[in-house]
Amino acid sequence: MPIELPETIAQYFAADKTADPKAIAECFTREAVVLDEGNIYTGRDAIEQWMANASTQYSYTVEPFAIAEEGGRVVISSHLVGNFPGSPVDLRYFFILQGDKIAELEIVP
Numbered sequence: 001m002p003i004e005l006p007e008t009i010a011q012y013f014a015a016d017k018t019a020d021p022k023a024i025a026e027c028f029t030r031e032a033v034v035l036d037e038g039n040i041y042t043g044r045d046a047i048e049q050w051m052a053n054a055s056t057q058y059s060y061t062v063e064p065f066a067i068a069e070e071g072g073r074v075v076i077s078s079h080l081v082g083n084f085p086g087s088p089v090d091l092r093y094f095f096i097l098q099g100d101k102i103a104e105l106e107i108v109p
Helices: 007-018 021-025 044-057
Strands: 028-036 039-042 060-070 073-082 089-098 101-108
Touching: 007 021, 007 060, 007 073, 007 089, 007 101, 021 044, 028 044, 039 044, 060 089
Parallel strands: 028 101
Antiparallel strands: 028 039, 060 073, 073 089, 089 101
C-alpha cells in the first residue's frame, strides 16, 4: 500500500527517479545540508554534485514504504535496489523541512 508523503518529500523522490541532479537540488533550500555515507554536502551546488556523482556511479530504484516523525524530523523508510555494493538495502531518510523546501537530509541504513 503506497504511503502519503509530504509534497516536498514526494518531489524529492520523484526527482530522484528521473536521475536529474538539478531537479533534486531544487528541492532543497539554498543553505541545505545533506549527510550521506559519512560525507556532508552543504548548499544546492554541492547537493547537485552529490547526486550527479551518485547517478553516474550507480543505477538504482528507491521505494518509500513507511513514514514517521522523530525528533522534529520526518523519517521515510525506503527500499533501495541497484548495482551498488550491499544491494538491496533499506535506508532511513531523515528530513527537516523549511517551508516548501528541504533544509536538511540525513540518509542512514
